[in-house]
Amino acid sequence: MNDPRSPHDRAMDLFELGLLAAREGKLDDGRRLFASALEEEARAADSVPHDIEPTRSILHQSAASIALRIGDVRQAMKYIDAGLAGRVPTQLRDEMMVLREQILILAAETKDYRLRAPRTLTPVQQISRRFRSSAPVDIAGLARALGLAVRQADLGHGTAGEIFPDLYRGGPSGYTIRVNTSDSLPLKRLTIAHEIAHFLLHRNRIQNKLVDDRMYRSRLESGREKDAEKLAYDLLMPGSVLAQLRSSGLNDPAQLADRFKVPLHVMKRRMGIMS
């Protein structure tokens, strides 16, 4: 049976249907439709001649981003690299490089993130360095670069934040972080850093929503929460930036907390001051 529409049109229809299913909470249907959309878009990308630009780049970028959304990192990498190998228009190339980084993050093993500087920088470290070279750290920018959607919501008294797979409105990584609307900016920043840490360290354990209470306790074991806290502190208050400020004479915890836009008790703990 011949379908008069092109593979790309079919891919877009399937993708729309996938979004609708995901919005209605039918996640299995959503994933299945996205997978079919990927098949069609891959067919479209494979069939377009090399010199047809920007069509060729756009189709490869689209196939890669659908693949990323369903966590098919291998296909995502294949299509973004094949796309970038062509004669890509400059503006599109920038967008595709951002997507490639997000794919690299998901491809990286969770153990890839090390707090101590290794000999060569891992993809996560290369990205995180761009957002963490001065105080205050651009923590929302880092979340975006990692492909995470960040939203605010009224989460009630007892909850600081949460992270969950979100096929419908998640960022390119397919995850959403929510922070509590009623919190102060420094607290919200701490929560974003904490949930990023869960994403980097524990996303294979986040099949369902992971909710952190006021003490940043969740259903994960306390050891894993400690790991997340340690990484969150490092993301928000990088040792090198802190050391630089302190060596220039800035040692007052309140001033440093203000500089990094973090809660005072958090800066005190980072400095090893018990309060």
Ligand SMILES: [Zn+2]
């Ligand atoms: Zn936590």
